[in-house]
Structure formats: structure tokens, C-alpha cells
Amino acid sequence: MKKLLSLLILSTAISFGGASGKAQAEELTLCWAAWDPANALVELSKDFTAESGIDMKFEFVPWPNFADRMxxxxxxxxKLCDLIIGDSQWIGGGAENGHYIKLNDFFDAEGISMDDFAPATVYAYSTWPKGTPNYWALPAMGDANGWFYRKDWFSKPELQAEFKEKYGRDLAPPKTQLELKDIAEFFQEREMDGKKVYGAAIFTERGSEGITMGATGALYAWDFAYDDPPGSYQMEGVVNSDNAVEALEFYKELYQCCTPPGYTDSYMQESLDAFKSGQVAMAMNWFAFFPGLYKDPQVGGDKIGFFVNPGQKVEASTLGGQGISVVSYSEKQEQSLQYIKWFAQPEVQKKWWSLGGYSCHNAVLNDPGFADTAPFAADFLNAMGGVRDFWQEPVYAELLLAMQKRLHDYIVADQGTAKEALDKLIEDWTEVFQDEGKL
Amino acid sequence: MKEQKSVVQKIADDAARATPDNVARQVRGLSDKAIAWIFISPTVILLLAINIFPLIWTVFLSFTNYKANRASRGYEFIGLRNYERILNDSDIWHTLQVTAHFLCWTMVLQTLLGFGLAWLINRHFRGHGFWTTVILLPMMLSPAVVGNFWTFLYQPQIGLFNYAVAFITGADPSSFQMIGDVNLAPWAIVIVDTWMWTPYVMLICLAGLRSIPDYIYEAAEVDRASKWRQFWSITLPMVLPFLMLAILFRGIENFKMFDLVVELTSGGPGSVTELASINLKREAFEKWRTGYSSAFAVILFVTVFGAANIYVKALNAVKRR
Structure with missing residues (x-):
């Protein structure tokens, strides 16, 4: 009995000791969206834990709820998040509302130079006010909206011949938006391997940011701008320019002619599903998904090809991607900064890319062999050279929701004209900026 | 009875003995009314804290330009400007029209179907217990789950609903989109809500039907009243208060309908299924226009509260008849 009692006391002491030891271990919580690169980051962060002894905990939220939740x-x-990889549009609000801590002093003290990162990513993910040397995040995940297609279908000789006869050019990744539509029309409702397939999976989602991210791919290709001169908030004749109207009409035509039935509320996951199930010849999505798609046993490898968002008036792509920031409400800011310092190292950035994350570090992107490291690497570099982003104002959410509504009303619900949709958008945005005292 | 009383007395004596002297001294001088207040005060305080105060605070915020995500900027009083903006906003009127369409049609369909089903179930046919349980199943599901699986049922390529319609009409299943078509989407949400909540109306109607004493029908039989006459003169008048109660509950619920429709359509395509509650949520927690959304919430509250009050008066008049 005495022996049993001593064993009980010993086991209790061990379990309490273990628990208190665990409680004392340092732990950081990093918040991000739940998607493929997040899994790569979990893998990468094991090295940080091994080096620093700080455990990493992750809070990943699916994209449609990510902005809402975070x-x-x-x-x-x-205080849930110590570190956050927040969307590029949040940077203005993060800075002005005091959610993020400013990183300039830390960068200076640790010798982290923003010159070591791709300029477009520093501008988009780190600076507020835009373009000024005030840094609120370290570029963490470069991204842009790109395209992928069924290479195996494109290379079928009978289709090649039919396409050439009809359009007078080879069936190949499109160089312009209009060419893209031709190809989508060519495949629409075609029988492929005994199954009816469709032209393209594009973004049409209403609830969060989907249709805006999709349609801006066309708008930017038609040289869309938000205001002119930049920073003036003068939108009349810019947002509703003839080019913008043409681009929006084009996106609606693409939606109407060439998407699968019922494709009225689709974003990243629906695009992936449509492509992976062999429903569409082409699909738009973020480069972040390309490593996973290339590895897909059904449609990856030799069957898939990638191309950058085709230009029309100009070469341009919709920016995705995020920077990593330290949350000002965190009680572990020192350890969080330690993580950023570790993450900024060129060697860590190289491993980040090798695991499936998109590094923004020049040591990775400027490497002469970078373009050959993956079938989509060259397109990624190309895309990042011409990215454009949505408003990054602190009131970006109001601006975004207004655009979601106007675009969905016009493109999917078929209400009004493109010009009317853009005119109403200017009215909405003007009201927002007037409330903000910027107009 | 006497024995039961003595047990109660014993418990009271034990409680009195267990009360500390200082507490007993303080309580001894209190009136019954004061003791009653002591008992109900926790509930009253809780009610004030979580119901009344937020309501007053919402009314207060509705006269400001406050934004909850930019609290550090403070706020300004802008008088009735939020109300003026809302009442002149064509988008708001559109969401109210969408809500009215949804509300009217769900009420009509659920009342007719719910009453019809209750009437059938009340006939005590063989297996009626089993069928009652089957009919009640939809309302036991979570609205989010219902919304999600109906999006699959409505899927033009693989959806069972489309195939069922195609089977009946001979049309191509992928030739129409219930939740993607501007004309069909408002009906798509009506169908799902009706599928889910008709059993609830049925249940209340069934309670009404079962509360009608058999002797009334027997007397009517003796008077040689036809079945139709019995229905109009006995069944319907006696079930009406129950039916009106069901309509009241469903009306209030559907006026603030949110989850089911968000899962089904997110308010789309465009804004054709954007109900007032979805718009309110977007203004309040996505755009963070706290003052503006507070004003909209107040307008909706006053509308529902006023309509419900008028309706309850009508309900009482029917009951008194």
C-alpha cells in the first residue's frame, strides 16, 4: 500500500512538473489563411523552433472568412495572434488603427534592409503611407493572380488543327485577354474524353473579394487606375474610363460565354475544383496554389501548363500576397520580432521557396537559376513585375464591398451597363472618401 | 397531504436554522415586496445589461458617425443624417423589397402547407406517427447545414433538384440555375425556407386541431352539417389563433433571416437575395459603419416591433371572438 501511495505521489509530481514545464515554454501564435502555403510555413517554422526553443502555434482561417475573422x-x-500574415489591403488600417507595430527601428537595429526584397512587394506589403519608408510588415508571401491550363488538351493534334483553321493561329497559351476568350469559347461545351467540358473557371464570388480580384485581372490589362493623379482620389473619368468599361464588358462576356453552369459564386476553391475535376480547359487562381496543382496526380505534371495574366493594353496582374506583421496587442513582441529576424534570412527564404512558399527576397528571385526551379517560376517573376493592387486605404473594406456589389450586379446578375456599374462605384467610393475627410 | 406539509415545514425550518445570524437579522425586517425584489434583481440586472443597455446604446450610436474599427478617432453627433441617408438609399429600399418578397411568400406557403399537413396528420391514418417524425426532420437541422446541402441540390450539373425538375418537365438539368439566375434565386431561398420551416407551422396547427373537442364535431354531425361547413365553422375558427401565432413566430424569424440565405446565395446573384439582415451585417461588421448600421437596426427594430404589436392586437381580437 505504501509503495502504491509513493508511486501515485511520484506520478502526480511528474505530471504536474511536466505541465508546469510546458506552461513555461515560450510559444508564439501566427495567424494566416488556411491554404497550401500555410502548410509549407508550418514545416519551415520547425527550424525556428529548433533554433530558438520557441514553439510555434498556428491559427489558420479559410479564405472566405479570413478577413472577417482576423x-x-x-x-x-x-491577443490571439502574436504574428499575423495579413492581406496587402489591410496595411493602411493596420498602421493607422494601431494594430501593427512599426518595424523601422527593428529593421535598422537588426540590419534588415528592404532593398533586399523585390520593390513591388515592399511597396505593396510593407509601406504605409504607400511608397514611403515606413514599414509595418516584412514581405512574406509574394503572390499574383495567374492562369493554368490543360496542356494535354491544348496539344491534341486534331484540336490544334481545328483551332488554327478557325482562328488562324496556334492553340497555345494566350498573349492577350481577347485571345484568352477565343480559347475559352473554343473549349466551351466541347466533348473531351467523353465528357462535356467548359472554357474557363474565373472568379465570381460575391461575399468576400472574389469577383473584384477576378475582374481586376481584366481591368488592369486594360490599364485601369483608381485615381489620377495617384493619391488625388480623383476618380471621375478614370474609374469609369472607356478602357475600364471595355474591360468590364469583356469580363462579363467571358463569364457568360465560357464558364461552367452554375458558376455564379466561385472563388479559389471552386476554381481548383473545376480544374481538378477536368471540367475546364483554363482557370484563374493565385500562384500560391500552383505548386500543389503541379503535384496533383490527376491533372498535374505533364498535363498542366501555366501562364501569366494576359495583357491587352498593358501587361498587368492582380496582386495577391501578404506581409508578416507583429500585432501591437501581443505580449510577446520581442519573440515575434525574433521570428521575423529569422524569417528574413536569405537561407530561410530559399527554403521557404523550396517548400512551396513564394519568397519575395532578392536572394531567391534574382538567383540566375530561379526561373528553372519550377514550371511557373518564370511566370511568377513576370507577374510580380507588373502587379497592381486594390486600394490599401484604412477604409479598404468599405471600398471593396462596394466594388463587389457593383461588379456582381452587372456581371452575374446582368443588371445595368458597365458604365452604370462604374459610375455607381464612383458614387460609393466618393461617399466613403468624403466620410473619411479625404474629399 | 399533511405529511407533505410537514416535510416542507421541516425543510423551511432547516433553511431558517442554516441562515447565519447576521443575515437573518437583516432579512427579518424586510417586507415581502423587498424580498421579491431581491430575488428578481439578478434577472433584471442581467436583462438591463444584455438587452436594454445595448438597445439604448444602439439608438445613441445611430446619431453619430462612429466606426467601431476606428474607435480611437472618436465620433461626432450628426443628428438624423444616418436616418436620412438610409431612407434615401435605393440599395436599402431594394433589400427591404427583397425581404418583403421572401417574407410574404414563405408565410403564404408555410401557412398553407403547414395547415394542410397538420390536417392530414390529424386524421390518424396508419403510420401517422412515423410520418410526423419524418416531416419534422428538416426543422431539426442547423440552418447552415440546410443551406449548404441545398446548394448541392441546386447545383445545375449534379444537383438532385435540377434532375427532379428535369425528370418532370423534360428540360435539360443544366439549362437552369436556381441560385445563379436573377429570376429564380429569390424563389430558391423561399423553397428552402419553406422546406425547413413548414413542419414548425404544422406542429402548431396540429396542437390547435387536437385542442378541438370531439363533441363539437359530433353536434355538427347531428345537425347534418357538411364536412365543408364543419371546416369553415368549426375547424378554421378554432385553429386560427394557433395559426396566427405560428405566422407571428415565423414572420419575426424570417424578417431577421440571415444564416440560411448567406449559405445559399450570399445575397447574390448581384443583390437579388440580399435581405435586410445581410445588408445590415455587411454595413456593421464588414464595412464597420457602426453609426449608420445602428440607425438601420433601429429602423428595422421599430418596423418589426410595430408590426408585431398590431398583429398581437389582431390575434387577441380573434381569440376573444
Whole structure:
């Protein structure tokens, strides 16, 4: 009995000791969206834990709820996240509302130079006010909206011949938006391997940011701008320019002619599903998904090809991607900065790319062999050279939701004209900026 | 009875003995009314804290330009400007029209179908217990789950709903999109809500039907009243208060309908299924226009509260008849 009692006491002591030891271990929580690169980051961060002894905990939220969930967290001064990889459009709000800590002093003290990162990513993911040397994030995940296609279908000789006869050119990745539509029309409702297939999977989602991210791919190709001169908030004749109207009409035509039935509320996952199930010849999505798609046993490898968003008036792509910031409400800011310092190292950035994350570091991107490291690497570099982003104002959410509504009303619900949609958008945005005292 | 009383007395004596002297001294001088207040005060405080105060605070915020995500900027009083903007906003009127369409049609269909089903179930046919359970199943599901699986049912390529319609009409299943078509989407949400909540109306109607004493029908039989006459003169008047109650509950619920429709359509295509509650959520927690959304919430509250009050008066008049 005495022996049993001693064993019980010993086991209790061990379990309590273990628990208190665990409680004392340092731990950081990193918040991000739940997608392929997040898994790569989990893998990468094991090295940080091994080096520093700090455990990494992750809070990943699916994209459609990511902004809602995380902005609520930040707006309520929540302490869930020590580090956050927030969307590029959040940077203005993160800085002005005091959610992020400013990183300039830390970068200076640790010798981290923003010159070591691709200029477009520093501008988009780190600076506020835009373009000024005030840094609120370290570029973490470069991304842009690109395209992928069924290479095996494109290379079928009978289709090649039919396409050439009809359009007078080879069936190959399109160089312009209009060429893209031709190809989509060519494949629409075609029988492939005994199954009816469709032209293209594009973004049409209503709830969060989908249709805006998709349609801006066309708008930017038609040289769309938000205001002119930049920073003036003068939108009349710019947002609703003839080019913008043409681009929006084009995106609606593409939606109407060449998407699968019922494709009215589709974003990243629906695009991946449509492509992986062999429903579409082409699909748009973020480069972040390309490594996973290339590895897909059904449609990856030799069957898939990639191309950058085709230009029309200009070469341009919709920016995705995020920077990593330290949350000002965190009680572990020192350790969080330690993580950023570790993450900024060129060697870590190289491993990040090799695991499936898109590094923004020049040591990776400027490597002469970079373009050959993956079938989509060259396109990624190309895309990042011409990225454009949505408003990054602190009121970006209001601006975005207005655009979601106007675009969905016109493109999917078929209400009004492109010009009317853009005119109404200017009215909405003007009201927002007037409320902000910027107009 | 006497024995039961003595047990109660014993418990009271034990409680009295267990009360500390200082507490007993303080309580001894209190009136019954004061003791009653002591008992209900926790509930009253809780009610004030979580119901009344937020309501007053919402009314207060509706006169400001406050934004909850930019609290550090403070706020300004802008009088009735939020109300003026809302009442002149064509998008808001559009969401109210969408809500009215949804509300009217769900009420009509659920009332007719719910009453019809209750009437059938009340006939005590063989297996009616089993069928009652089957009919009640939809309302036991979570609205989010229902919304999600109906999006699959409505899927033009693989959806069972489309195939069922195609089977009946001979049309191509992928030739129409229930939740992607501007004309069909408002009906798509009506169908799902009706599928889910008709059993609830049925249940209340069934309670009404079962509360009608058999002797009334027997008397009517003796008077040689036809079945139709019995229905109009006995069944319907006696079930009406129950039916009106069901309509009231469903009306209030559907006025603030959110989850089911968000899962089904997110308010789309465009804004054709954007109900007032979805718009309110977007204004309040996505655009963070706290003052503006507070004003909209107040307008919706007053509308529902006013309509419900008028309706309850009508309901009482029917009951008194």
C-alpha cells in the first residue's frame, strides 16, 4: 500500500512538473489563411523552433472568412495572434488603427534592409503611407493572380488543327485577354474524353473579394487606375474610363460565354475544383496554389501548363500576397520580432521557396537559376513585375464591398451597363472618401 | 397531504436554522415586496445589461458617425443624417423589397402547407406517427447545414433538384440555375425556407386541431352539417389563433433571416437575395459603419416591433371572438 501511495505521489509530481514545464515554454501564435502555403510555413517554422526553443502555434482561417475573422480580432484588440500574415489591403488600417507595430527601428537595429526584397512587394506589403519608408510588415508571401491550363488538351493534334483553321493561329497559351476568350469559347461545351467540358473557371464570388480580384485581372490589362493623379482620389473619368468599361464588358462576356453552369459564386476553391475535376480547359487562381496543382496526380505534371495574366493594353496582374506583421496587442513582441529576424534570412527564404512558399527576397528571385526551379517560376517573376493592387486605404473594406456589389450586379446578375456599374462605384467610393475627410 | 406539509415545514425550518445570524437579522425586517425584489434583481440586472443597455446604446450610436474599427478617432453627433441617408438609399429600399418578397411568400406557403399537413396528420391514418417524425426532420437541422446541402441540390450539373425538375418537365438539368439566375434565386431561398420551416407551422396547427373537442364535431354531425361547413365553422375558427401565432413566430424569424440565405446565395446573384439582415451585417461588421448600421437596426427594430404589436392586437381580437 505504501509503495502504491509513493508511486501515485511520484506520478502526480511528474505530471504536474511536466505541465508546469510546458506552461513555461515560450510559444508564439501566427495567424494566416488556411491554404497550401500555410502548410509549407508550418514545416519551415520547425527550424525556428529548433533554433530558438520557441514553439510555434498556428491559427489558420479559410479564405472566405479570413478577413472577417482576423479584422474582428484586430479591431477588438484581441491577443490571439502574436504574428499575423495579413492581406496587402489591410496595411493602411493596420498602421493607422494601431494594430501593427512599426518595424523601422527593428529593421535598422537588426540590419534588415528592404532593398533586399523585390520593390513591388515592399511597396505593396510593407509601406504605409504607400511608397514611403515606413514599414509595418516584412514581405512574406509574394503572390499574383495567374492562369493554368490543360496542356494535354491544348496539344491534341486534331484540336490544334481545328483551332488554327478557325482562328488562324496556334492553340497555345494566350498573349492577350481577347485571345484568352477565343480559347475559352473554343473549349466551351466541347466533348473531351467523353465528357462535356467548359472554357474557363474565373472568379465570381460575391461575399468576400472574389469577383473584384477576378475582374481586376481584366481591368488592369486594360490599364485601369483608381485615381489620377495617384493619391488625388480623383476618380471621375478614370474609374469609369472607356478602357475600364471595355474591360468590364469583356469580363462579363467571358463569364457568360465560357464558364461552367452554375458558376455564379466561385472563388479559389471552386476554381481548383473545376480544374481538378477536368471540367475546364483554363482557370484563374493565385500562384500560391500552383505548386500543389503541379503535384496533383490527376491533372498535374505533364498535363498542366501555366501562364501569366494576359495583357491587352498593358501587361498587368492582380496582386495577391501578404506581409508578416507583429500585432501591437501581443505580449510577446520581442519573440515575434525574433521570428521575423529569422524569417528574413536569405537561407530561410530559399527554403521557404523550396517548400512551396513564394519568397519575395532578392536572394531567391534574382538567383540566375530561379526561373528553372519550377514550371511557373518564370511566370511568377513576370507577374510580380507588373502587379497592381486594390486600394490599401484604412477604409479598404468599405471600398471593396462596394466594388463587389457593383461588379456582381452587372456581371452575374446582368443588371445595368458597365458604365452604370462604374459610375455607381464612383458614387460609393466618393461617399466613403468624403466620410473619411479625404474629399 | 399533511405529511407533505410537514416535510416542507421541516425543510423551511432547516433553511431558517442554516441562515447565519447576521443575515437573518437583516432579512427579518424586510417586507415581502423587498424580498421579491431581491430575488428578481439578478434577472433584471442581467436583462438591463444584455438587452436594454445595448438597445439604448444602439439608438445613441445611430446619431453619430462612429466606426467601431476606428474607435480611437472618436465620433461626432450628426443628428438624423444616418436616418436620412438610409431612407434615401435605393440599395436599402431594394433589400427591404427583397425581404418583403421572401417574407410574404414563405408565410403564404408555410401557412398553407403547414395547415394542410397538420390536417392530414390529424386524421390518424396508419403510420401517422412515423410520418410526423419524418416531416419534422428538416426543422431539426442547423440552418447552415440546410443551406449548404441545398446548394448541392441546386447545383445545375449534379444537383438532385435540377434532375427532379428535369425528370418532370423534360428540360435539360443544366439549362437552369436556381441560385445563379436573377429570376429564380429569390424563389430558391423561399423553397428552402419553406422546406425547413413548414413542419414548425404544422406542429402548431396540429396542437390547435387536437385542442378541438370531439363533441363539437359530433353536434355538427347531428345537425347534418357538411364536412365543408364543419371546416369553415368549426375547424378554421378554432385553429386560427394557433395559426396566427405560428405566422407571428415565423414572420419575426424570417424578417431577421440571415444564416440560411448567406449559405445559399450570399445575397447574390448581384443583390437579388440580399435581405435586410445581410445588408445590415455587411454595413456593421464588414464595412464597420457602426453609426449608420445602428440607425438601420433601429429602423428595422421599430418596423418589426410595430408590426408585431398590431398583429398581437389582431390575434387577441380573434381569440376573444
Amino acid at each position: 479584422l474582428n480580432e484586430l479591431n477588438s484588440g484581441g
